[in-house]
Amino acid sequence: MADWRHTTPMQLLDSHLNRLPGTTRAYAADLRAFAAFLKADSPQTAVEIIVGAERGAARRMLEDFKNASRAKGLSLATTRRRVSSLLGLLALAHEFDIIPWAIRMKLPAADPIRDTAGPGRPVVERMIELCQQRDDAKGRRDYAILCLLFYNALRAGEVLSLDLRHVDLSAGDVLIAAKARWDRVRMPIPLVTRRAIEQWLQHRGDAPGPLWLSMQRGEGERRRLTYRGLYEMVRTLGRQTGAKCWPHALRHAAATSMLNLSNGNIGWGLALTRHRDPKTFLAYADRRGMAMRSAVELLAGGRQFRSEPPTVEN
Numbered sequence: 001m002a003d004w005r006h007t008t009p010m011q012l013l014d015s016h017l018n019r020l021p022g023t024t025r026a027y028a029a030d031l032r033a034f035a036a037f038l039k040a041d042s043p044q045t046a047v048e049i050i051v052g053a054e055r056g057a058a059r060r061m062l063e064d065f066k067n068a069s070r071a072k073g074l075s076l077a078t079t080r081r082r083v084s085s086l087l088g089l090l091a092l093a094h095e096f097d098i099i100p101w102a103i104r105m106k107l108p109a110a111d112p113i114r115d116t117a118g119p120g121r122p123v124v125e126r127m128i129e130l131c132q133q134r135d136d137a138k139g140r141r142d143y144a145i146l147c148l149l150f151y152n153a154l155r156a157g158e159v160l161s162l163d164l165r166h167v168d169l170s171a172g173d174v175l176i177a178a179k180a181r182w183d184r185v186r187m188p189i190p191l192v193t194r195r196a197i198e199q200w201l202q203h204r205g206d207a208p209g210p211l212w213l214s215m216q217r218g219e220g221e222r223r224r225l226t227y228r229g230l231y232e233m234v235r236t237l238g239r240q241t242g243a244k245c246w247p248h249a250l251r252h253a254a255a256t257s258m259l260n261l262s263n264g265n266i267g268w269g270l271a272l273t274r275h276r277d278p279k280t281f282l283a284y285a286d287r288r289g290m291a292m293r294s295a296v297e298l299l300a301g302g303r304q305f306r307s308e309p310p311t312v313e314n
Helices: 009-016 021-038 043-052 055-071 076-095 121-132 137-151 156-160 191-204 227-240 247-261 266-273 278-285 287-301
Strands: 173-176 185-188
Touching: 009 043, 009 076, 021 043, 021 055, 021 076, 021 156, 021 227, 043 055, 043 076, 055 076, 121 137, 121 227, 121 247, 137 156, 137 191, 137 227, 137 247, 156 227, 156 247, 227 247, 247 266
Parallel strands: none
Antiparallel strands: 173 185
């Protein structure tokens, strides 16, 4: 039986979802899917059901949920995240002494990200041109956002969480809420981004609050741009260039472009993307398996070689 004396189901749920915006959105969606699977009336009810079950019953729920997700044709990566999210919830319940047991499940490894190239630098530059052609607040805002997403390879959540107080144009820095970091991290921005933000601030003004304002203001509110608004903005600009694009795709494009400019030097790419594990960044360095293709051809031909595996031009 679950012991809710010290931590309520809502407190457990809040602690589980106290993460970066992108992770919170994904985990909340996973809990809604799990609630639908259990036919529960809410994620909180679903949490009470699985945490209140015996260990074997909870393990069975996770196995059935995993199989149901796969049966719907969801990707292995999505299924892994759904189950891992619930495992994390149960681990947190164990740490809070709500339950005396924990569950470990071995999940199959997901395939590497299929599309790591992004839309390509020419497409991003065309998207920037489309913003520059507009002489209004939305054009200035969108231009500055694209600069941060591409030239600094920032994640969507890192851009959206910026307030005016996090910008120091005199120093050429912004303070971002970086992934897996408790405190904000100082991030240098190039001159082109600094000027883009200056142009946006001429429209926005110097009032405290969110740096990026929604263009759909209600009753004079200065509302923060949401992820949905950002996604639609990037997708629309991408469509106007004939390309499929979303916010994180610009980070992919930045990493790929950096590899091309540095002749495949992974060190420059790691400095830009801030990946701690080089293995994560290698997905950009060997998209479409081109290095593997060269390796098998060389081996089959029995030729000696001294060069490094090739990278792919954008």
